[in-house]
Amino acid sequence: MGKVFDPALIIEFIPTLTKYLGITLEILIYSTILGILIGIVAAIPKLFHIPILKQMITLYISFIRGTPILIQLFLVYYGLPAVLMLWNIDITRMDALYFVIITYSLSNGAIFAEIFRSAISAINYGQTEAAYSIGMTRFQNFYRIIFPQAIRIAFPNISNSIIGSLKDTSLAFTIGVMDMMGRGETLIASTAHALEVYISLAIVYYIVVVILEKVFKISERYLNRYQPNGTATI
């Protein structure tokens, strides 16, 4: 299979692949932002025990958790156009990139919803009572007292799932999106140096993850400044 292993190609392939890193990051950024918005909206019915909506959200979360992301991607890619066809809306020509972003946003949304819900429930109710007792409204209490603390609690989980999500974007090529992985596949087809391409890909993904981890770590330290062991550098 393939040609003789040539380590020099590993370095040579990297610039070709990183030209498509932009698409990979685009998928990651859009699906994270949309995922956070979906997550906040989806967490509300569970936090406030809104009937019917709460059950629907529970079903959505359990579906996303219980199925592989690759299958979710295919379901959206083939299923969404079929459903919209019922209303005579034709999206079969829509760029595959959008299907990827929709799928990853929905998937992130479910995970973020659970992260947000547990982070908010983790804050002791006493602080809410204190906020109410000085005359704050429910909304003021949420965005001045609860939310800033919930972000801190949720942050490590959010950063983990963003990193997971980055790696998941490598599946987008299966529906024909030309991201970094997609470019790697075409490079294999044209050069037959599969191993070299996969090693190059591994290196690039790894470096991006390391950079992300570094950024998250610095942000986390800032968020933790009021914790007993947090370094107080404001």
Add this chain to the structure above:
Amino acid sequence: MIDIKELRKSFGHNEVLKGINIKVDKGEIISILGPSGSGKTTLLRCLNYLESPDGGTVTIGDISINSGKVNKKEIISLRKKSAMVFQSYNLFQHKTALQNVMEGLLVVQKRNAKESKEIALEVLQKVGLKNKIDSYPSQLSGGQQQRVGIARALALNPDVILFDEPTSALDPELVGEVLEVIAKIAKEGKTMIIVTHEMNFAREISDRIIFMDNGVVVEEGTPKNIFVEQKEERTRQFLKRMTPELDYSI
């Protein structure tokens, strides 16, 4: 100034308050004593509408709320009349001592940052924490946290400050510093209602003592009335358990 009429509250089948009537004048310092489960804390929380009473009327200053038909606006305006000091301090963990005290001034009273800071610094000085203004709650001792809690309440200049067992969660050696601060505020003529188990403190500081048991007010009167000339057997029993040294002093 405070008028509580026929206040009732149940949790499930457990009737915790069975029609409480209390009047408090401006500047009066009231201590509420009683065994655990007597309804003292629930009464205090009803005054702040952290619990909604099932029956009766709560009046503080010019705001009066009949239980049953209450809207959010009424509750918030009643809460603005009072401030609560909690047993477990309940400080905002992500804010410094100064920010904790400023929060209500900024957000509820809509004062500007400069004015809020001036007021906050003044009250923090009063509770003896001028040197800890930039500390987060996690960096403070229990006694210091509770003093921030008192400063947070005091800064809002409410008609009445409600103390819910302010020293019960503290290590014994830290109780003194908190009681000292409360006594200092008391001297300034602030209206206060204090739920406490500190018998000697209640005796010294209060204008009037209310003894509650089993959801009713059993007896009320001056510290002398309650501690020395009590009329009710239940009061006598309770005090005997709480202050054994009283046996020797009589």
